[in-house]
Amino acid sequence: MSLLGPVEVRALAEKLNLRPTKKLGQNFVIDGGTVRRIVRVAGVTQQDVAIEIGPGLGSLTLALLPEVGRVVAVEIDPVLAEQLPLTVAEHAPELASRLSVVHADALRVTAGDLGAEPTVLVANLPYNVSVPVVLHLLEALPSLRRGLVMVQSEVADRLAAGPGSKVYGVPSAKAAWYADVRRAGPVGRNVFWPAPNVDSGLVSLVRRDPPATTASREEVFAAVDAAFAQRRKTLRAALASWAGTAAAAEEALVKAGVDPSARGEQLGVAEFARIAEQRPASAPRIAAGRPGATRPS
Template sequence: MLGPVEVRTLAEKLNIRPTKRLGQNFVIDGGTVRKIVRVAGVTPEDVVIEIGPGLGSLTLALLAEVARVVAVEIDPVLAAQLPVTVAERAPEHADRLSVLAADALRIGPEDLPVLPTALVANLPYNVSVPVVLHMLECLPSLRSGLVMVQAEVADRLAAPPGSKIYGVPSVKAAWYAEVRRAGPVGRNVFWPAPNVDSGLVSLVRRDPPATSATREQVFAVVDAAFAQRRKTLRAALASWAGTASAAETALTKAGINPSERGEQLSVLDFARIAEHGPSR
């Protein structure tokens, strides 16, 4: 494990100064790392994709528990150092690690040495939602995930319909998976300590709603509904449908009250609306 002293020493050796631009906050608490691995529920058969491994605290803990870890790191200095750190601290598991120096938002299954079955990561705060959605979309092999994100983002991802914080991330994540909050994480387990608390989010893959509409068509409805979330669906979906009258027709055919607002609808409701949209 990498504790506070080891993390700072390694960062100094590499002349690494954590940047807000890359959302870098390194975990320095072994207890937190072990908790993430435990709550993730990974097995010795799992292939884990870890986004933003940083200096390798979580990587080291994962390597002892799973068949393989594919670590995707955008910082070339950190990507080059990670295999060295693993070889020094866990040589018996070094052959389980693959490192990809890349932007996680730009990779697909063709870029990976093996298809992962689980996503486990301390995600950079600035891209956490796009990364989660991209991983779920481009890697259908993923059956589960546990990610550490900003507490507010964790709440939004796991929010149910009817909640004030239910929105685009909530609906889109629900298209792919059952999403729930899996515990809080304090600020002092990181270096540097962020200005906000963090939270764990559990993702369990499920089939998308049974619908004749495509994912792109459903997500277009979701985006339109929450672009003006204070408006009724009849008004909010007017641009999507062409006119407010056309939006009302689509909503009525879908069995949705046109005076409802987007935060009241489930992902299945949005799918039903998409089935009656202008492109159908």
Template sequence: MSLLGPAEIRILANKLNIRPTKKLGQNFVIDAGTVRKIVRVAGLEPGDVVIEVGPGLGSLTLALLPEVRGVIAVEIDPVLAAQLPLTVAEHAPEFADRLTVVLADAMRVLPADLPQERPTALVANLPYNVSVPVVLHLLETQPSLGKILIMVQAEVADRLAAAPGSKVYGIPSVKAAWYADVRRAGPVGRTVFWPAPNVDSGLVAMVRREPPTTVATREEVFAVVDAAFAQRRKTLRAALASWAGTAPAAERALRAAGIDPSERGEQLTVEDFARIAEHRTTESAAESGVA
């Protein structure tokens, strides 16, 4: 099997009359060493079924196919989606039957849109402009995903993997932590892409775990997270006033959760946010006479 290099990528793009667009966040990987590294770091097993978002011209797809039972490539561009099976048939014919191409927007794809065999891993070079929403959407809608290895903008990688107290800790950090243990898995330079982006990239690894134990729903917890970081400079008492109805109500929820109302959102763990949401849910139920 042969992987795609810079010459093959450009020949293929010219053949298809494709020019990478910022609108779709397209930066094609042209370095075989990089795709091999991604596959290695992903920790895949022969029985895995990988969902790859935005396979583009197929650089990463070709490296994934020999390592797993199947690859579900979700591609929004109909020209690229039609070409991918042809590229695999040319460069890796012995693995062509492991590929399934789904023409869809990854932000909207649901289990019913995918093959019956559920994906166990997400490995992808994600478009910079939608990387966080795509990951969170797939974590929410594809519960079979147990592990993730994504390549994203370095700044996004830092935010996803940030711990409480970090300057870049925020909404993506907390929401990703709801689903998984998250870590930075290495840097990626600009020269491995065509066209070369104006920013560096990074690898992020996630391993799914159970969410915090709470009677609050995920939506209720995420509403607290959104409110807490909407005005980062404000104390939690002030930032959560609108969410709780009043500042005193926010303070009650915070104190009941064992959190100082003068703290700020970047100091809290996902478990802290769950406790805040849980108290408010219980209090609202009591006020309405449900509890």
């Protein structure tokens, strides 16, 4: 089986009259060593069903297919979705039956769309939607036990950050609801075509149970969003609108065992869960957002 190098990637793009777009976050991997490394670090086996988001021209897909039982590739671009099975049939005909392609938006895909129960996420994620995609998939696909994703280096830092870190924020806390998240190594710019103007990083995800709480995920995430909406404020002030008043926020925080003068970046997701449990019944109703929604933090 042959992988896609710079010559093959550019030839495919020319054949499809494809000009990579920033809107879809299209930066295609042209280095065989990089995709082999991703598959190796992901630790996949023949028992795994891998879901790949944004397979593009198929560089990572071809590296995955020999190592897993099945690859479900979710591609939003109709031209690329149609081409991928043809590319696999040309480069790895003996593995073509292991691939299924779903033409869909990864931010809206559900378990019922896939025709399989993925056990592992392995993907070079589009930079512009990487965090929402990760959070959505962890919520929508309970069969997903682990993952390895390539994202912008700064995003990798934020996803893997713990409480107290300067880059800890909404993505960090929400990802921690679902999984143990860690950095798994850097990726340079020159392995892509076109080369992005930022570095990339690998992020490892291992599913774990959410904190034991009587609050729903939506309620906990609403507390997280409120705490980081005004990052420099104390929790007493930041949660005032969430609780109804600053006094009500302080009361909820004290009941949760959290210092009202603390700030959101000091708390782990278990503490946010305790806070959510204490939200006053009289507080203004907060519309539940999608699990992948994040606010600036």
